[in-house]
Amino acid sequence: MKQTNDRAQLVLSNQTSLNQTIRQSLIMAYRGLLKVRRTPEQLIDVTLQPILFTLMFGYLFGGAISGNVHNYLPLLIPGILVQSILTGAVTIGVQLREDMEKGVFDRYKSMPIARIAPLAGALLADTIRYALVTILTFATGYLMGYRPETGFAGILLVSVLVISFAWCVSWIFALAGVVGRSAAGVQGISMMILFPLTFLSNAYVPVETLPKVLKWFAQINPVSHLVTAIREIINHGVITHDFWLSVLGGLVILCVFAPLTVRAYRNKV
Amino acid sequence: MHHKLYNTINPSIAVEVHGLVKHFGDNRAVDGIDLQIPTGTVYGVLGPNGAGKTTALRILSTLMKPDKGSAKIFGHDILTEGQIVRQLIGLTGQYASVDEKLSANENLYIFSRLLGFSRSDSRKKTKELLEEFGLMEAATRPLAKFSGGMRRRLDLAASLISKPPLIFLDEPTTGLDPRTRIQMWNTIRSLVSDGSTVILTTQYLDEADQLADHIAVIDRGKVIAQGTPTQLKASVGAATLELKLIDKTEYEIAKTVIQSLLLVEGHFSSEGILTAPLSDPELITDVLLALRNRNIQLSEVSVKTPTLDEVFLAITGHETEKVAVESTFSLTTNNK
Numbered sequence: 001m002k003q004t005n006d007r008a009q010l011v012l013s014n015q016t017s018l019n020q021t022i023r024q025s026l027i028m029a030y031r032g033l034l035k036v037r038r039t040p041e042q043l044i045d046v047t048l049q050p051i052l053f054t055l056m057f058g059y060l061f062g063g064a065i066s067g068n069v070h071n072y073l074p075l076l077i078p079g080i081l082v083q084s085i086l087t088g089a090v091t092i093g094v095q096l097r098e099d100m101e102k103g104v105f106d107r108y109k110s111m112p113i114a115r116i117a118p119l120a121g122a123l124l125a126d127t128i129r130y131a132l133v134t135i136l137t138f139a140t141g142y143l144m145g146y147r148p149e150t151g152f153a154g155i156l157l158v159s160v161l162v163i164s165f166a167w168c169v170s171w172i173f174a175l176a177g178v179v180g181r182s183a184a185g186v187q188g189i190s191m192m193i194l195f196p197l198t199f200l201s202n203a204y205v206p207v208e209t210l211p212k213v214l215k216w217f218a219q220i221n222p223v224s225h226l227v228t229a230i231r232e233i234i235n236h237g238v239i240t241h242d243f244w245l246s247v248l249g250g251l252v253i254l255c256v257f258a259p260l261t262v263r264a265y266r267n268k269v
Numbered sequence: 270m271h272h273k274l275y276n277t278i279n280p281s282i283a284v285e286v287h288g289l290v291k292h293f294g295d296n297r298a299v300d301g302i303d304l305q306i307p308t309g310t311v312y313g314v315l316g317p318n319g320a321g322k323t324t325a326l327r328i329l330s331t332l333m334k335p336d337k338g339s340a341k342i343f344g345h346d347i348l349t350e351g352q353i354v355r356q357l358i359g360l361t362g363q364y365a366s367v368d369e370k371l372s373a374n375e376n377l378y379i380f381s382r383l384l385g386f387s388r389s390d391s392r393k394k395t396k397e398l399l400e401e402f403g404l405m406e407a408a409t410r411p412l413a414k415f416s417g418g419m420r421r422r423l424d425l426a427a428s429l430i431s432k433p434p435l436i437f438l439d440e441p442t443t444g445l446d447p448r449t450r451i452q453m454w455n456t457i458r459s460l461v462s463d464g465s466t467v468i469l470t471t472q473y474l475d476e477a478d479q480l481a482d483h484i485a486v487i488d489r490g491k492v493i494a495q496g497t498p499t500q501l502k503a504s505v506g507a508a509t510l511e512l513k514l515i516d517k518t519e520y521e522i523a524k525t526v527i528q529s530l531l532l533v534e535g536h537f538s539s540e541g542i543l544t545a546p547l548s549d550p551e552l553i554t555d556v557l558l559a560l561r562n563r564n565i566q567l568s569e570v571s572v573k574t575p576t577l578d579e580v581f582l583a584i585t586g587h588e589t590e591k592v593a594v595e596s597t598f599s600l601t602t603n604n605k
Contacts, residue, residue: 012353012356012357013353014349014352014353020385024383027379027382028383031345031375031379034370034379035368044415100368103366104367104368105366106360107366107380108383110332110355110358110360110366111380111383111384112352112353160445224462
């Protein structure tokens with residue numbers, strides 16, 4: 001039982017510093033990436049959905065909504081992007097639930113690490129899913145003839161915005177995952193939140209065509225603001241108040257749900 | 270070395286527990302436990318399924334908050350100084366607490382990194398532990414292909430990365446085959462020779478007997494007996510006499526014989542076997558002769574070392590829950 005190295009943290013402290021917290025979260029993100037490498041099939045939803053939806057919706061609704069497919073794409077691509085990325089965010093809840101049912105979370109809890117690290121790490125690892133969605137959506141759009149006005153710079157800014165937003169929103173689903181009793185239940189609840197949010201918005205159709213109540217909801221829906229912000233940047237090269245509203249919305253969600261999730265995680269037996 | 274650091278607070282006491290209580294609804298899983306565990310010993314917590322062993326361990330390892338009571342690990346309060354306590358303990362759970370989707374190598378590397386070791390130190394540490402626990406060949410295989418014993422060993426290895434002075438082992442050999450069980454015992458023994466304090470829960474008296482310096486017997490959330498294994502076994506009797514009769518109607522007579530010769534009361538255990546603690550093996554001859562004289566025919570005779578059930582019988586007067594139900598059942602069928 002002789003080991004050469006002594007423990008790295010020699011000083012006993014009841015606090016975890018911000019530095020340690022970030023470091024530990026990144027290590028947990030690395031764990032998440034290792035898991036993705038072991039089970040690449042878990043990326044199938046974020047791979048197929050953007051391709052399938054872009055093709056399907058484009059050729060299905062293009063003519064009806066914008067006269068032809070080509071004119072519909074500037075409207076559709078941002079919508080698909082947001083829809084697919086938020087669908088990808090839902091998975092975090094289910095994954096966390098499954099993960100927490102395994103014994104390994106007991107070990108994380110009994111280790112002297114920041115409480116938020118296992119959660120933040122899992123969510124950080126998920127950004128690879130969002131990046132994949134973003135790339136595939138734009139690639140499919142490109143093949144269908146979509147050439148954004150603002151080119152690569154616009155796409156980059158939009159990608160950062162939508163991935164950050166999804167990361168903030170994923171804390172909502174993480175909370176569902178932590179408090180939920182079974183993976184199937186979490187999946188159900190998450191879908192109930194996701195579908196109205198994404199479909200009752202301006203993601204696929206112009207809001208003006210909606211009945212009064214739906215129109216009202218679609219206009220206050222944060223997803224609509226995000227979609228509009230993306231369209232404005234990518235098609236017209238302008239940053240409108242919708243951009244700032246989306247940033248604010250994301251931050252508010254993060255500030256509310258991240259502490260709630262960590263609290264629920266800490267108290268979970 | 271680093272051991273000095275925590276031992277300055279109170280060198281002789283590793284764990285101190287006062288009036289610990291935890292309910293789950295109406296079920297008082299832990300019902301007022303007091304413990305004092307000396308540093309450098311193996312402390313066995315012995316009890317049947319559902320006695321509250323795991324709950325107590327989860328509280329001490331800060332996974333769960335108690336409803337009442339307090340506990341200190343090397344002088345640090347589990348409630349107010351949780352993060353310090355977590356630096357002093359290693360937990361090996363009843364169900365292996367390792368990452369199923371990763372390899373043994375990756376598991377140990379990630380735990381090492383989380384504990385603050387650098388990349389190269391983590392790799393070194395991982396290699397050392399894999400070698401020590403005989404997992405080198407399986408290091409890169411996914412855990413799904415691991416046997417129960419390999420999983421437990423990996424789990425134990427993961428608890429030892431930071432060389433914690435206190436190690437919790439929750440039923441470390443439950444579900445293991447006899448050979449792996451003895452391997453695990455040897456590993457635990459070498460841990461102690463390294464100076465660690467170990468708290469071990471188990472359902473098996475022989476396991477506690479093999480490994481522990483002190484044993485606390487717990488039942489329904491309460492400590493019902495404490496002492497060294499020798500003291501405990503002495504309270505039960507050195508061995509147990511088991512008799513099975515051909516004619517079931519003669520059990521009551523046999524019981525009277527035992528009472529008069531061994532001066533103890535016999536019990537009907539499961540499967541209609543009459544058992545009685547045996548303080549002196551010499552007395553068997555007397556019992557068997559007396560039965561022969563009364564023309565009671567035996568189908569089976571055996572002398573066994575005491576089991577947890579007998580410890581329970583001796584201490585509480587009732588058997589461990591499940592067995593107790595069965596024995597009343599067999600008693601009533603016998604009477605028919």
